Amino acid sequence: MSDTNRANQPVTPGRPTLAVFKFASCDGCQLSILNLEDDLLALGQALDIAYFPEASSEMRKGPYDIALVEGSITTPEDAHRILSVRKQATWLMTIGACATAGGIQALRNWGDVEAFKRTVYPSPQYIQSLSTSTPISEHIHVDFELWGCPIDKAQLLRVITDLLGGVHPRLPTHSVCIECKRRGNICVMVAKGIPCLGPVTRTGCGAICPSMGRDCYGCFGPAEGLHEGPGLPPNTASLAKEFHQGLRLIPVEVLRRFRGINGSVRPFREESQAWEQNDRASHE
Amino acid sequence: MVTQSNNHIDAIPKVLLQQLLDVLSAKGYRTVGPVVRDGSVFWDTIRQVADLPLGWRDEQTPGRYRIEQTGSTRIFGVVHGPQSVKPLAFAPREPLLTIERSKGRVSVQPTMPKSEKVAVLGVRACDLAGLAIQDHIFLKDAYRDPYYRIRRDGLFLIAVNCTRALATCFCASMDTGPRASANFDLALTELDEEMLVEAGSEAGREVVRALTCAPASPAQTREAERQIKACAGSQTRQLDRSRLPSALYDAHEHPRWDDVAARCLACGNCTMVCPTCFCHSVEEAPDLTQTGSEQSRLWDSCFTQEHGYIHGKNIRPTIKDRYRMWLTHKLASWIDQFGTSGCVGCGRCITWCPVGIDLTEELPALLNSTTQVKKESIRS
Numbered sequence: 171m172s173d174t175n176r177a178n179q180p181v182t183p184g185r186p187t188l189a190v191f192k193f194a195s196c197d198g199c200q201l202s203i204l205n206l207e208d209d210l211l212a213l214g215q216a217l218d219i220a221y222f223p224e225a226s227s228e229m230r231k232g233p234y235d236i237a238l239v240e241g242s243i244t245t246p247e248d249a250h251r252i253l254s255v256r257k258q259a260t261w262l263m264t265i266g267a268c269a270t271a272g273g274i275q276a277l278r279n280w281g282d283v284e285a286f287k288r289t290v291y292p293s294p295q296y297i298q299s300l301s302t303s304t305p306i307s308e309h310i311h312v313d314f315e316l317w318g319c320p321i322d323k324a325q326l327l328r329v330i331t332d333l334l335g336g337v338h339p340r341l342p343t344h345s346v347c348i349e350c351k352r353r354g355n356i357c358v359m360v361a362k363g364i365p366c367l368g369p370v371t372r373t374g375c376g377a378i379c380p381s382m383g384r385d386c387y388g389c390f391g392p393a394e395g396l397h398e399g400p401g402l403p404p405n406t407a408s409l410a411k412e413f414h415q416g417l418r419l420i421p422v423e424v425l426r427r428f429r430g431i432n433g434s435v436r437p438f439r440e441e442s443q444a445w446e447q448n449d450r451a452s453h454e
Numbered sequence: 455m456v457t458q459s460n461n462h463i464d465a466i467p468k469v470l471l472q473q474l475l476d477v478l479s480a481k482g483y484r485t486v487g488p489v490v491r492d493g494s495v496f497w498d499t500i501r502q503v504a505d506l507p508l509g510w511r512d513e514q515t516p517g518r519y520r521i522e523q524t525g526s527t528r529i530f531g532v533v534h535g536p537q538s539v540k541p542l543a544f545a546p547r548e549p550l551l552t553i554e555r556s557k558g559r560v561s562v563q564p565t566m567p568k569s570e571k572v573a574v575l576g577v578r579a580c581d582l583a584g585l586a587i588q589d590h591i592f593l594k595d596a597y598r599d600p601y602y603r604i605r606r607d608g609l610f611l612i613a614v615n616c617t618r619a620l621a622t623c624f625c626a627s628m629d630t631g632p633r634a635s636a637n638f639d640l641a642l643t644e645l646d647e648e649m650l651v652e653a654g655s656e657a658g659r660e661v662v663r664a665l666t667c668a669p670a671s672p673a674q675t676r677e678a679e680r681q682i683k684a685c686a687g688s689q690t691r692q693l694d695r696s697r698l699p700s701a702l703y704d705a706h707e708h709p710r711w712d713d714v715a716a717r718c719l720a721c722g723n724c725t726m727v728c729p730t731c732f733c734h735s736v737e738e739a740p741d742l743t744q745t746g747s748e749q750s751r752l753w754d755s756c757f758t759q760e761h762g763y764i765h766g767k768n769i770r771p772t773i774k775d776r777y778r779m780w781l782t783h784k785l786a787s788w789i790d791q792f793g794t795s796g797c798v799g800c801g802r803c804i805t806w807c808p809v810g811i812d813l814t815e816e817l818p819a820l821l822n823s824t825t826q827v828k829k830e831s832i833r834s
């Protein structure tokens with residue numbers, strides 16, 4: 171969208187401004203916005219897109235009514251920049267696994283970042299990088315989080331529609347399995363013995379992976395989010411046990427199932443750590 | 455039920471079964487049957503007998519489903535897939551209304567499903583019992599659901615009496631099978647060479663009249679009876695209902711609930727595959743311009759957080775609360791609510807539970823030494 175003519179127009183009253191910010195990420199979630207096709211036009215009419223560098227060279231200054239944040243915090247500079255984004259935005263939503271959970275790059279949280287730097291770069295002293303990748307919510311207050319790698323277009327539109335209508339956004343938190351069954355899929359875990367994360371993963375994608383005959387790998391994060399506590403979903407421990415005892419995955423394979431795109435979110439993190447211990451024990 | 459039927463029974467050579475599909479098509483029915491797909495069977499449109507799972511056979515155990523080609527001449531060797539006939543009447547996602555707002559006026563348009571004549575071939579006795587329960591919920595008394603009504607009215611049900619039970623089947627102990635005893639248009643029993651045909655409705659009799667068939671011989675009906683009885687006798691699982699519903703209410707504080715909650719994923723698969731579960735939620739999908747909205751009905755489950763959300767509070771936060779809700783509704787409060795059990799013994803929840811939780815194992819464990827547990831908990 172290179173609609174530079176609009177640069178000097180005032181913000182239409184009742185037409186909130188939107189800004190899209192990028193941190194450590196692959197841009198896939200921003201592309202999901204651009205992939206809205208016809209709905210993108212409607213979005214552009216309903217909202218005043220004031221700052222979206224991925225889409226337009228027109229970049230107006232804040233404050234903004236709605237800010238969408240893609241990506242996680244992996245550098246000292248970004249840890250600082252996110253504070254100013256928060257100050258400029260009335261309502262702020264993270265989009266995608268990176269911003270909401272730290273993303274695949276949070277695998278570094280279990281590694282040695284200094285060693286990575288020395289291995290990859292000839293002059294590692296110029297690389298300014300934190301030893302962790304953390305979700306936006308660990309740095310600032312976040313008003314709403316959209317899960318997914320990438321996010322689901324329909325969920326994004328739904329949340330914005332709710333906001334415009336003055337309704338508090340609310341998305342379902344139940345398992346992928348429910349949507350999988352509504353779609354009439356044959357369960358890959360039961361019928362093929364493939365270790366599927368659907369039972370502990372939050373709905374939202376439309377159960378795309380099982381619909382293609384493959385396993386869910388948890389890209390929408392834990393079902394019911396972070397409601398950690400005894401006896402509350404997601405019951406990762408039981409599913410992990412089934413992967414191991416029923417489907418014969420060895421401990422390191424169970425570990426890897428949970429340490430993926432959302433591996434650093436508490437329920438998945440704790441499960442992978444438990445299997446890391448089992449793995450160590452199995453080598454002793 | 456294994457009781458012998460008094461209806462007139464005909465026999466049609468299996469090689470002529472295509473006639474049945476042709477007669478139904480000529481009468482304007484879309485013919486639907488189990489079709490092999492992704493390692494199981496699913497309801498799909500069929501045009502030829504060859505579309506059916508000829509020679510295939512399924513094996514089901516807790517948390518596991520496998521299908522294999524045996525090379526036999528059995529047309530209905532696959533007992534069932536994940537879905538009963540439920541989705542053909544109670545759609546997983548049913549558009550209900552479109553709402554439009556223009557010039558200050560709001561108009562509401564119901565979006566009724568297209569009425570369609572659908573003949574379903576291969577319905578099991580337990581599925582029919584499940585559908586009778588759905589009929590009760592959606593069509594009886596004051597609240598009659600027009601969406602369900604349209605889909606249900608179009609159905610012509612062709613049952614297949616079971617001559618082989620799965621390891622997970624327990625219809626004999628629920629009095630719902632393996633023989634189809636009511637609510638069907640036609641019921642078939644598959645023998646080696648012939649298909650026995652019994653009509654259960656006027657529409658069914660009309661179809662039979664158009665087929666090349668002869669009255670079944672006494673030897674044929676005896677053989678069919680023998681196989682159905684053997685099927686009932688071979689069932690290893692059962693559910694003892696003699697102390698229900700009260701014994702399950704009394705078991706409300708039984709420690710076994712914690713045990714099963716440690717295994718249960720709250721994934722909801724058991725409710726999604728159950729022929730009797732009827733819970734649904736209504737989803738509102740407004741458009742971005744705030745001028746219109748679409749409302750749909752979606753299958754829901756008592757295993758979701760949203761299902762227990764009432765008056766600003768989740769009344770069933772834990773997995774234990776949810777599994778207890780599910781089992782207690784199925785086996786106990788359903789009886790108070792509808793006068794029947796909410797379980798028809800199809801065994802699907804056992805097979806399609808990713809961790810293989812088996813209600814026929816949980817119930818006896820829960821009814822075991824309940825009184826003792828209660829006394830102990832009072833003392834402590």
Ligand code: SF4
Nearest residue numbers: 347350357358366368
């Ligand atoms: S395929 Fe995966 S998501 Fe679908 S029902 Fe099975 S476990 Fe659940």
Ligand code: SF4
Nearest residue numbers: 725731732733756783
């Ligand atoms: S068992 Fe649960 S999902 Fe099924 S009908 Fe009862 S409350 Fe609904």
Ligand code: SF4
Nearest residue numbers: 728797798800801803
């Ligand atoms: S509770 Fe289980 S066995 Fe009983 S009818 Fe439902 S799915 Fe079938």
Ligand code: SF4
Nearest residue numbers: 580616623625631800
């Ligand atoms: S439960 Fe009974 S009726 Fe249902 S498939 Fe098994 S044997 Fe047939």
Ligand code: SF4
Nearest residue numbers: 718719721722724807
């Ligand atoms: S009993 Fe099994 S299928 Fe049902 S919610 Fe629990 S884990 Fe899922």
